[in-house]
Amino acid sequence: MIGFSARRLWAVVTKELRQLKRDRLTYAMIVGIPIMQLLLFGYAINMDVRHLPAAVVDQAHTSRSRQVIDELHQSRVFDFLYAPATSAGAQTLLRDGDIKVIVVVPADFEHRLTTDQPPLQLIVDGSDQVVQQAARQLSQFPVRAYLEGRSLSPPASPVAVAAYYNPEREAPLNTVPGLIGVILTMTMVMFTAIALVREREHGNQEFLITTPLSSAELTLGKVLPFIGIGLIQTGLVLLLGHLIFQVPVRGPLLDLYLAALVFIVASLALGILISTVVRSQFQAMQAAIFTFLPQILLSGFMFPFEGMPRPAQWFAEVLPLTHFVRLSRGIMLRGADLASLWPELLSLAVFSAVALGVAILRVDKRLD
Template structure:
């Protein structure tokens, strides 16, 4: 082995890497992004979970309990309701993640100390909400010390809606639809136009009367069918292997998936206008996939993140799709109840397509 020749190849590779600004950016950007996300944004302690309270007792002790729960900062009481039906509706639509119910005989139950004195109803379709309920169950509450020794008994009943068995697959499988579509659709589409450029087919396409929009949409429309096939496969396997139900309308499931597929495809098209090679397109897709899976609420609690991280998460389409698909599949909600999430995805599609088509030029450049 000749050290001089080895050093020459080593120096050539370094120079080539230095000229590839995208690769160099990934070398610096990926570890920096992971450090910032895990260090600042990822927090397993839930804070300010939207909640409602039904206080049928309405005594000073019940009001003290609500005040102490609010001071824990785990729950953010945004609704004061007057009936259990209102709680059902709010949980189903996703407006709240939990509800505290204090019965009329609250103080009598405390005095007896043999049964649950109050309830926490949680949205079991979200694992982070279940974690918040566990935090509340271990939170010391002085208002419950009605008589000596009562604090040693945990007089709270946690009612888990939509996932009473607390099976992790119930939460994971619907989320995997979004994660798999994000990974496959963005990468496939990001590489579609770049592949034509690398293979020299772009000259032939330029000679046709196709407009940039027609060429772009024509390249990605086949992937819409691929995405719907993937959704069907996940739904079938989820039902047969993990017994994951679809409580809502299948039409709503596919409509939500179709809008999300359009969002991921538009993101892939945007990537294809930036990347020069298929390898660069794959790098950029991975770079955008990482923060989505970490900040969307799929792996870590959304409500445990600081406010600035939540603002960033709202930009990504996966955040909105997870709320949609879990609400429809697990809570039986309709798309009309989740119109904000649906509109957010549609706006994302329109913005990404507008930018991508504007950047795309029918030229050899």
């Protein structure tokens, strides 16, 4: 029986530390993951919603209506980007995802100030529950008390709130569309990266190197089957979401599948890129998780996008899941189509092209 030796133990510890030092990806994640989580949770994740894109329909055109609109703007909750002449025009902007809130000042605004009728109306995008919550907090804005210069503490003359697309505030209607993207992100990126690295680890790539395949043909040929898998997963989530949670698809179903197809390609491109950087399946899994965390936290799926600081929003615009969450919620809940959501589709296409291009350049058909 071999006795315990502190020297032998220290030799093993030293060996593992040296191995860890040579494994740059694992070493980077040991330092990077805590830093990233601290920044994401402590700085970027902010439940206090600000700067919601909004439109104002001022049908009264009086000095007091402009005064109230200015006060709402000064609250920094709304950014009034549009001032359409009619509510119908504003509702088109809401359906297309250009705005989150419509503030309507009715033509009889002055008369309503002397009655019990709500003097203002907020029409909100109910496909995002965080927006609904922020709007309902502002529904207690004391319009009469503010205009008369009295104390603003009593909730006099509350504002009427109408939530479009999810008036019952059912959580699955908000969750399931984004969950499609979350599931595809987790499976497509990880499966692709691990599968390609496994080929290299098992030596199967040596056989393929002897074939007259280009780097593009070799890379794309390995990935195309995953596109079918991703579309099957999309259909499965849609079917279960409809049967179990009664989640509708109000827009064109074909448009939703086309959006999912482009997002799947973007996720696969990210997985391919990861496979060209890492050396083992374990590293591939680590890297996939490393890219998955900021996507789920910054995409608007879990936390309000408008509550994040501008630098965090700029970074989130690079992530594929951010754009697919907007696409899926827009098509499924608001009844929008790809023609009105083309900027999100274009962003996914650009990401796919760049990631695939870089990955193909990194694929080397040599044994060394």
